Amino acid sequence: MKKINIAIDGYSSTGKSTLARELAAQLKYRYIDTGAMYRAVALYLRRKGIGQADLGQILWTDLLADVKLAFKLEPGSDRAVMYLNGEKVEKEIRQRSDVLNLVSHVAAVSEVRQFLVEQQRQMSHAGGVVMDGRDIGTVVLPQAELKIFMTAEPDIRVQRRFEELRAKGGQEDWEAVKANLQERDYVDSHRADSPLRQAEDAILLDNSRLTPQEQLEITCGWAREKIEAATPASSQ
Numbered sequence: 001m002k003k004i005n006i007a008i009d010g011y012s013s014t015g016k017s018t019l020a021r022e023l024a025a026q027l028k029y030r031y032i033d034t035g036a037m038y039r040a041v042a043l044y045l046r047r048k049g050i051g052q053a054d055l056g057q058i059l060w061t062d063l064l065a066d067v068k069l070a071f072k073l074e075p076g077s078d079r080a081v082m083y084l085n086g087e088k089v090e091k092e093i094r095q096r097s098d099v100l101n102l103v104s105h106v107a108a109v110s111e112v113r114q115f116l117v118e119q120q121r122q123m124s125h126a127g128g129v130v131m132d133g134r135d136i137g138t139v140v141l142p143q144a145e146l147k148i149f150m151t152a153e154p155d156i157r158v159q160r161r162f163e164e165l166r167a168k169g170g171q172e173d174w175e176a177v178k179a180n181l182q183e184r185d186y187v188d189s190h191r192a193d194s195p196l197r198q199a200e201d202a203i204l205l206d207n208s209r210l211t212p213q214e215q216l217e218i219t220c221g222w223a224r225e226k227i228e229a230a231t232p233a234s235s236q
């Protein structure tokens with residue numbers, strides 16, 4: 001069977017990464033979390049003491065030349081985690097609130113987007129990839145055979161994000177989580193370069209009232225249809 005590419009885009013906290021990871025496991029494909037790459041660049045900047053107000057003065061070519069990103073498998077697991085310049089940064093990119101507050105501004109910088117999009121395209125060259133982000137169906141992989149655009153009602157997304165942060169030991173209150181989510185949605189969908197939007201040929205998935213199992217079954221069905229359609233009859 002042909003190995004297709006699957007693009008999953010959508011708003012923050014719609015469960016994109018959970019679905020993308022599970023779909024990849026079902027299909028024995030590779031999962032690529034592009035948000036982790038933007039977060040790792042934001043972490044690199046924060047460690048240098050750089051904040052939102054400094055982003056306009058940075059010599060991006062020089063700075064990005066020192067940023068080496070890699071996904072590596074955890075020993076004994078099939079879960080890939082983010083490494084920045086040889087150091088595992090998975091926890092920091094998910095938990096540091098200064099990284100969370102900066103990342104959507106970093107993702108609006110064209111030089112950063114070009115730097116990461118290039119790497120994302122290379123990773124999906126041979127097919128067999130499930131990639132999630134904001135611009136996968138529109139910019140990174142416009143030829144992806146299956147494109148899914150995920151959404152859910154705003155309060156449901158805030159609740160999910162709140163529970164996720166609490167489970168990781170975070171202390172944020174509900175209003176702060178809501179404000180951060182709203183700000184990220186706004187910045188992601190209003191930036192000049194590659195704003196978040198549904199590709200014309202993407203299927204809309206509103207999972208407000210779907211269980212994780214239901215949405216996995218639905219999307220697996222879509223993927224199998226696309227794989228069959230992309231595979232020549234002689235090799236099915």
Ligand code: DC
Nearest residue numbers: 034035036038103104107133134135
């Ligand atoms: O999916 P996430 O929450 O880990 O994404 C972190 C930030 O990076 C968020 O502000 C959106 C941005 N992002 C992006 O602009 N393009 C992508 N392909 C992935 C993430």
